Amino acid sequence: MSTAGSKGKGQGAKGKRLKAAPQQSRVRTVKEIAAIAKVSVATVSRALQRPEIVSEATRLRIHEVVKRLGYTPNALARNLRTARTRLIVALLPDIANPFFSEVIRGIEQVAYENGYSVLLGETQSSLVREQAYADMVAARQADGIITMSHRVPAIPIDGRLPVVNACEYVKDSEISSVYIDNVAAAGVAVDYLIMLGHRDIAFIAGPPSSPICVDREQGYQLALQRAKIRANPALTTVGDFSIEAGERAIELLLSQGQSFSAVFCSNDEMAIGAMRALSSHGLRVPEDISVVGFDDIRFARYTSPPLTTVAQPKNALGREAMTMMIELLNDPEVPPRKRVLSADLVVRGSTAARASKRG
Amino acid sequence: MSTAGSKGKGQGAKGKRLKAAPQQSRVRTVKEIAAIAKVSVATVSRALQRPEIVSEATRLRIHEVVKRLGYTPNALARNLRTARTRLIVALLPDIANPFFSEVIRGIEQVAYENGYSVLLGETQSSLVREQAYADMVAARQADGIITMSHRVPAIPIDGRLPVVNACEYVKDSEISSVYIDNVAAAGVAVDYLIMLGHRDIAFIAGPPSSPICVDREQGYQLALQRAKIRANPALTTVGDFSIEAGERAIELLLSQGQSFSAVFCSNDEMAIGAMRALSSHGLRVPEDISVVGFDDIRFARYTSPPLTTVAQPKNALGREAMTMMIELLNDPEVPPRKRVLSADLVVRGSTAARASKRG
DNA sequence: CAATTTCATGTAATCCATTACATTGCATTG
DNA sequence: CAATGCAATGTAATGGATTACATGAAATTG
Numbered sequence: 001m002s003t004a005g006s007k008g009k010g011q012g013a014k015g016k017r018l019k020a021a022p023q024q025s026r027v028r029t030v031k032e033i034a035a036i037a038k039v040s041v042a043t044v045s046r047a048l049q050r051p052e053i054v055s056e057a058t059r060l061r062i063h064e065v066v067k068r069l070g071y072t073p074n075a076l077a078r079n080l081r082t083a084r085t086r087l088i089v090a091l092l093p094d095i096a097n098p099f100f101s102e103v104i105r106g107i108e109q110v111a112y113e114n115g116y117s118v119l120l121g122e123t124q125s126s127l128v129r130e131q132a133y134a135d136m137v138a139a140r141q142a143d144g145i146i147t148m149s150h151r152v153p154a155i156p157i158d159g160r161l162p163v164v165n166a167c168e169y170v171k172d173s174e175i176s177s178v179y180i181d182n183v184a185a186a187g188v189a190v191d192y193l194i195m196l197g198h199r200d201i202a203f204i205a206g207p208p209s210s211p212i213c214v215d216r217e218q219g220y221q222l223a224l225q226r227a228k229i230r231a232n233p234a235l236t237t238v239g240d241f242s243i244e245a246g247e248r249a250i251e252l253l254l255s256q257g258q259s260f261s262a263v264f265c266s267n268d269e270m271a272i273g274a275m276r277a278l279s280s281h282g283l284r285v286p287e288d289i290s291v292v293g294f295d296d297i298r299f300a301r302y303t304s305p306p307l308t309t310v311a312q313p314k315n316a317l318g319r320e321a322m323t324m325m326i327e328l329l330n331d332p333e334v335p336p337r338k339r340v341l342s343a344d345l346v347v348r349g350s351t352a353a354r355a356s357k358r359g
Numbered sequence: 360m361s362t363a364g365s366k367g368k369g370q371g372a373k374g375k376r377l378k379a380a381p382q383q384s385r386v387r388t389v390k391e392i393a394a395i396a397k398v399s400v401a402t403v404s405r406a407l408q409r410p411e412i413v414s415e416a417t418r419l420r421i422h423e424v425v426k427r428l429g430y431t432p433n434a435l436a437r438n439l440r441t442a443r444t445r446l447i448v449a450l451l452p453d454i455a456n457p458f459f460s461e462v463i464r465g466i467e468q469v470a471y472e473n474g475y476s477v478l479l480g481e482t483q484s485s486l487v488r489e490q491a492y493a494d495m496v497a498a499r500q501a502d503g504i505i506t507m508s509h510r511v512p513a514i515p516i517d518g519r520l521p522v523v524n525a526c527e528y529v530k531d532s533e534i535s536s537v538y539i540d541n542v543a544a545a546g547v548a549v550d551y552l553i554m555l556g557h558r559d560i561a562f563i564a565g566p567p568s569s570p571i572c573v574d575r576e577q578g579y580q581l582a583l584q585r586a587k588i589r590a591n592p593a594l595t596t597v598g599d600f601s602i603e604a605g606e607r608a609i610e611l612l613l614s615q616g617q618s619f620s621a622v623f624c625s626n627d628e629m630a631i632g633a634m635r636a637l638s639s640h641g642l643r644v645p646e647d648i649s650v651v652g653f654d655d656i657r658f659a660r661y662t663s664p665p666l667t668t669v670a671q672p673k674n675a676l677g678r679e680a681m682t683m684m685i686e687l688l689n690d691p692e693v694p695p696r697k698r699v700l701s702a703d704l705v706v707r708g709s710t711a712a713r714a715s716k717r718g
Numbered sequence: 719c720a721a722t723t724t725c726a727t728g729t730a731a732t733c734c735a736t737t738a739c740a741t742t743g744c745a746t747t748g
Numbered sequence: 749c750a751a752t753g754c755a756a757t758g759t760a761a762t763g764g765a766t767t768a769c770a771t772g773a774a775a776t777t778g
Contacts, residue, residue, distance in 0.1 A: 027516065030735060040758045045736060055756060070515040075498040076444065077734035080435040080763050090479070096464050096657065101455045108454070108481050112488065117495070120449070120477040122467050129471065136476070139434040140764095156429040157386065243661060272661055279663070298455065302602060302631050304638070304663050388764055399728045404766060414726060436764035439733050499734095 028071040037065045048073065084143055088325055089133045091121040091147040097241075098297040099267070099314060100148060103167060106318020107146060114326050116143075123149070137162060143329055146321045150210050160332040166321035167312075168212055169338065176328065176336045178320040180343040182212045185310045186219025187226075188345050189292045190264055192308075194227045197354035198262040198290060202235040204249045204274060206266035216266050216294065235260055239270050246273020254281055261289060261354045268293035268300050268309055275303060275350065286352035296346055305349030313341050387430040396424045407432065444502050447684055448492045450480040451507040456600075457656040458626070458673060459507060462526060465677020466505060473685050475502075482508070496521060502688055505680045509569050519691040525680035526671075527571055528697065535687065535695045537679040539702040541571045544669045545578025546585075547704050548651045549623055551667075553586045556713035557621035557649060561594040563608045563633060565625040575625050575653065594619055598629050605632020613640055620648060620713045627652035627659045627668055634662060634709065645711035655705055664708030672700050 030041045037044065039058055047054045047062040054062070065071075079085045090107050092100045108118050119142055121133035134153030136142045144162030145153060152170050155161055165177035193201050203220045206213035217236070224231045237252055239245030246265060250273070253260065263278075265271035271293030275285050283289050285305055293300060296311035320339055327334055393400045398417055406413045406421040413421070424430075438444045449466050451459045467477050478501055480492035493512030495501045503521030504512060511529050514520055524536035552560050562579045565572035576595070583590045596611055598604030605624060609632070612619065622637075624630035630652030634644050642648050644664055652659060655670035679698055686693055 029733095041735075042737075042759080043757060046757085049736080053756080058756080072494060072497040072515070074439070074734050075495070075500040076435055076439040077763090078736070079500075080433075080439050080734080080765090081736045083763075085435065087478075094464075095454070095467065096457065096460045098455065098457065098460075101457075101460050104479070105453075105455050105481065108479055112491075117492075117500075118479040119446070120463070120467055120479050122464065132471075133476075135431060136434070138431040141434040141438075141476075156431070272658075276661060276663075299631075299658050302635060302662075304635075389766095390764080400765080401729080401767075402727055405727085408766080412726080417726080433764050436733090437766070439735095439764085440766045442733075 028069050030073070033062065033065055033069065033071050036069070037062045045073075083140065084329075085141060086116045087119050087142040088116055088322070089119045089121045089136060089142045089145045091123060091130060091133055091145055091149065091153065093123055093125045093149060095120060095122045098299065099295045099312070100167075102298070102314035103148065103318040103321075106315040106320075107166075107322045108318075109315075110319045110322035110326070114322075116322075116326070121145070125149075127151075144325050146325055150212075160328070162325070162329060164321050164325045164328065166317050168210060170211075173338075174336050176324045176338070178317050178324065178339045178341060179212070180312055180317075180341050182215035183219040183222065185312075185343040185345075186216040186264070186294070187223045188219075189294070189310050190220050190223035191226070192345055192347070193262045193264065193290060193292060193351065194223065194229070196262075196290065196351060199227075199229055199354075200232070200235065200260040200262070201229075202237070202249075202253055202258070202260040202263040204246060204263060204265040204270050205236060205238045206241050206270075208238065213266055220264055232258075234258055239266070241267050241269055243269045243273035243276075246270030246275075247277040248273075250274045250277035250281075262292070262351070263289060264292045266294055268295045268297045268307060271307055271309065271350075272299075272303055275307075286350050287355065290351040290354075292351060300346075301348060303350070308348045308351040309346055311344050311346045313343065316341055387428055389432070392421065392424055392428065392430050395428070396421045404432075438499075442499065443688075444500060445475045446478050446501040447475055447681070448478045448480040448495060448501045448504045449507070450482060450489060450492055450504055450512065452482055452484045454479060454481045457658065458654045458671070459526075461657070461673035462507065462677040462680075465674040465679075466525075466681045467677075468674075469678045469681035469685070473681075475681075475685070480504070484508075486510075503684050505684055509571075519687070521684070521687060523680050523684045523687065525676050527569060529570075532697075533695050535683045535697070537676050537683065537698045537700060538571070539671055539676075539700050541574035542578040542581065544671075544702040544704075545575040545623070545653070546582045547578075548653070548669050549579050549582035550585070551704055551706070552621045552623065552649060552651060552710065553582065553588070555621075555649065555710060558586075558588055558713075559591070559594065559619040559621070560588075561596070561608075561612055561617070561619040561622040563605060563622060563624040563629050564595060564597045565600050565629075567597065572625055579623055591617075593617055598625070598632075600626050600628055602628045602632040602635075605629030605634075606636040607632075609633045609636035609640075621651070621710070622648060623651045625653055627654045627656045627666060630666055630668065630709075631658075631662055634666075645709050646714065649710040649713075651710060659705075660707060662709070667707045667710040668705055670703050670705045672702065675700055 030044045034041045034044045044062055047059050051059050090104050111118050123129040130153055134155050137145055137155050146164045146166055148167050150168040150170055152172055152175055163175055165175050167179055169177040169179045205217050221231055237249040239249050263274050265274055271291050275291050278285055278289050285291050293307045293309035296309045300307040300309050389400045389403045393403045403421055406418050410418050449463050470477050482488040489512055493514050496504055496514050505523045505525055507526050509527040509529055511531055511534055522534055524534050526538055528536040528538045564576050580590055596608040598608050622633050624633055630650050634650050637644055637648050644650050652666045652668035655668045659666040659668050
């Protein structure tokens with residue numbers, strides 16, 4: 001069932017080496033433009049940077065030449081001089097993760113609107129790679145870093161670190177962060193399950209190294225307390241945010257003979273895994289077990305049943321992070337901020353009132 | 360159900376402007392390192408670039424100073440001099456698309472392994488943005504472009520364009536491309552449906568502007584011909600690769616009263632949409648209708664039923680594209696190649712033998 | 719031992735645009 | 749009309765590294 005596979009062929013047809021066609025169009029420099037337009041390089045630069053301070057006649061002349069020769073100023077030279085690259089590193093563990101890819105989209109949008117570009121910093125959770133990207137800032141190849149992990153990369157420069165934290169947050173009060181109130185959001189989700197009559201609510205946590213996971217767990221605990229439900233520690237398991245982790249968590253609970261009528265998961269992937277594992281054990285969602293996820297990734301509404309989940313404002317998180325970054329770069333004196341966006345519970349088909357009788 | 364929202368406060372507590380703490384650690388330059396290590400700047404540069412040509416004593420001395428002062432060479436200055444940025448733009452319509460995000464991951468991996476970084480060029484299919492990223496190459500802010508669309512961005516430089524095409528392909532024989540044989544791959548999928556006894560096979564096509572979509576449709580047509588099945592044009596509809604498009608396509612077919620026992624979709628999202636629409640009409644997959652997708656995105660195996668689909672080697676496509684790009688940058692003389700990777704049909708639960716009797 | 723390499727290092731040009739400072743000419747003002 | 753200001757443009761310094769070319773010393777060769 002494999003559909004062929006061929007190597008590229010060797011030498012191209014006319015593989016002679018045409019030595020860059022004698023086409024008159026080499027790479028241009030200000031100097032050439034200046035010479036042709038009969039002005040100094042300074043004037044060319046000014047005509048391009050701040051046209052209003054150049055007389056109309058010269059300006060038009062220069063622009064004509066620039067256009068005719070297709071001149072584009074060398075960004076490297078400019079950046080070296082101005083000490084700004086207009087590049088921002090977006091540091092994230094995994095670009096294929098649907099949550100992060102939505103966030104990065106928000107980042108990209110605001111970046112584009114402001115003349116910045118985004119450098120992809122996929123770390124695969126490796127500290128080495130994280131550091132490698134942080135070093136790009138030190139090497140002045142990027143102006144700042146938006147990190148989606150809970151670590152603040154060490155950048156050996158002094159003064160204000162050009163770092164903004166998104167989704168996750170760090171204790172460091174010098175670092176601006178955007179995130180949601182995970183304790184509250186998780187609480188809302190669990191409140192809802194309780195309202196549906198569930199009392200034995202399992203929790204699939206994320207890696208405890210990340211503060212947001214701790215918060216979500218705390219939200220879960222607090223919600224139970226509010227409802228005067230004694231939390232059963234055996235109902236809490238830890239996963240790594242993968243679909244498989246969700247499956248394993250359910251397998252574990254079932255194999256231990258735990259009794260529960262609902263599961264709250266720290267992210268949607270684990271919820272999807274959980275739903276799969278449940279149905280493969282003949283348990284129906286939501287009739288037998290209700291499932292709630294977290295994030296509201298693109299596919300959450302297309303699972304069957306559609307997943308009830310806490311919707312993070314993914315795009316807004318990204319947009320806001322980039323906005324803060326630009327603010328910070330424009331004025332290193334602006335005080336760091338911790339910005340909290342709101343998250344909403346989206347009720348879909350994976351949750352239902354607790355069945356009158358059942359484990 | 361909303362969880363708070365707060366603005367940052369105005370002036371910071373000690374908002375005086377501390378004039379970059381007297382901490383002795385400013386940004387360093389070769390000059391300083393050279394002065395401290397009592398050598399010339401050339402020697403420092405050499406000690407860092409090609410340590411082997413510097414005597415051991417000096418090398419160690421320089422490295423010691425570099426380390427002690429935490430010196431990182433200014434990448435902008437280096438890039439300006441060497442005319443290389445080691446940055447590659449990855450041009451794609453949508454980073455949140457799970458197919459592309461896997462490809463870009465492959466790109467990122469090879470880039471990282473070779474000391475390159477990836478600049479995210481999300482275009483939202485806008486020509487303006489596509490051009491904006493292409494211009495970054497002209498401005499020497501990036502070394503090349505890997506495009507995942509079927510257009511070749513216009514870069515006003517001469518000689519070999521530093522462009523590689525991934526997933527899609529362009530006619531231009533001067534541009535290297537990596538892709539799968541879409542005609543064959545689609546054919547394999549449809550052959551399989553035919554083998555299961557299906558004869559009325561609907562096809563949900565993608566945007567005809569893209570060559571790969573044309574190819575997939577052709578593969579579908581050819582497979583029918585091979586089986587001597589007269590293609591029913593009414594069974595082919597066009598979508599835009601979105602889940603909603605898949606739903607709409609099915610709605611349309613059903614409302615027209617078309618009869619079919621299988622649907623082949625040009626991508627997985629549309630297949631997911633199709634499955635939803637089918638089941639919302641009380642049609643069971645695969646008992647009543649078989650569904651086949653294309654791409655094998657991460658979630659394909661987690662739909663219910665799990666989706667039978669043509670698995671594109673997403674990571675390999677990305678890796679290969681970046682590999683070609685590096686080759687091309689290292690030697691602009693290497694002839695352009697068209698590299699075809701193999702794709703395999705992955706049979707899961709959304710396909711079954713045609714029911715003995717049924718529309 | 720003189721002649722020739724080789725090795726290690728230094729000097730200075732170079733990459734290309736930005737911009738501080740200098741200059742020129744003209745208009746305004748008292 | 750001299751003095752002053754401003755507008756337009758030019759000259760040259762600057763950003764920070766890389767590297768071609770130059771130099772001196774040590775090693776090799778005949």
